[in-house]
Amino acid sequence: MISENFSKAIDKINNNDTSGLQELIKSRDVEIDDEDEHGMTLLQHAAFKGRKDICQLLLDLGADANGGHHEHKYTSLHFAALSGNLDICQQLLQCGCKPDVVNSVGRTAAQMAAFVGNHTVVSIINNFIPRSEIEQYTVAPNDQTDPKLPPAAAPALHKFVMQVNLHPVHLLLTIQKLPLLYDNLTKVKHVLEILSENQMKRSREVNEILALKYHYLRFLVERMAKEQQQHPDKTVLELLNQYVKAFLKQRQSDGFPEFMDNFIRESIRTFPFKETTIFRQLLVNLSKTKEETPLALNLLTSCINGQRGFQDDDACATCGQEKVGSKCSICKSVQYCNRDCQKLHWPIHKKECDK
Secondary structure, three states, X not given: OXXXXXXXXXXXXXXXOHHHHHHHHHXXXXXXXXXXXXXXXXXXXXXXXXXHHHHHHHHHOOOOOOOOOOOOOOOHHXXXXXXXXXXXXXXXXXXXXXXXXXXXXXXXXXXXXXXXOOHHHHHHHHOOOOHHHXXXXXXXXXXXOOOOXXXXXXXXXXXXXXXXXXXXXXXHHHHHOOHHHHOOHHHHHHHHHHHHHXXXXXXXXXXXXXXXXXXXXXXXXXXXXXXXXXXOOOOHHHHHHHHHHHHHOOOXXXXXXXXXXXXXXXXXHOOOOOOOHHHHHHXXXXXXXXXXXXXXXXXXXXXXXXXXXXXXXXXXXXXXXXXXXXXXXXXXXXXXXXXXXXXXXXXXXXXXXXX
């Protein structure tokens, strides 16, 4: 039997009354990690209801991200995954919620999200990387005077590696928004290379998926770093824009993005861990696809983010970002993130727009 005050706290969560809940907790009328008759904590209730601000409040007040004794062994992350709230999933992961815990039917939070069709949540969980994994390279080793990565660049690199959208145009546009990243391309490349290697040297189970993702990001950054060295007269932003246009360029005969497809295939071919299952599967699948079908990006994305039963048809025509609301004002047939993406895609789209 739960207490009257705990019931009041649940009502505050259901009504999204953050300040009311805070008063209850601060007055000690309810303890932060109390549980109901099903073993659910306040944090688990808030995660299931999709209450982002309340989840943050509870975490700030010391709620255990891995707390609770749910009768079916659901964690806070399980409930957040079922609610489909991306922000809460990230909050919980940043606070140490364990993504590999299984419930009573043997499913992780990511697997439950996939079961109910919350595929973006699956990608968020599968792509999560603790910030400490990046920050360790901002401290110089004992035998060196300089760290592998400037401390100020760590947040930018962490944001970069957390990207779920692997479309190269999206990644280049992300780099454009992170000056500390493009000012340190060579160092970023080296850190990504180390991160990839470390995933294959883990004392416990190796992580082939993260190793591949780090390699793919390194391949892209390395290409930009080489262009920077070969064209010192151009700014990094000019070089990035040049590559964005190259990725968007389509073959005249059929509109196939040949440069982008070849780039992604080459990034996969250069993955150094040839003996891995993930590499062999990708090679087999790539050899089956016809050059006329742009599947290299789809295969890589499915491999890293997980298989999906269907692809959303509301993705940005420029960078592939999903669930965007703006359409071409003339034909209404293509979607964009914003005016910047629409402007980049216009030289291609204008040939079809009037038709």
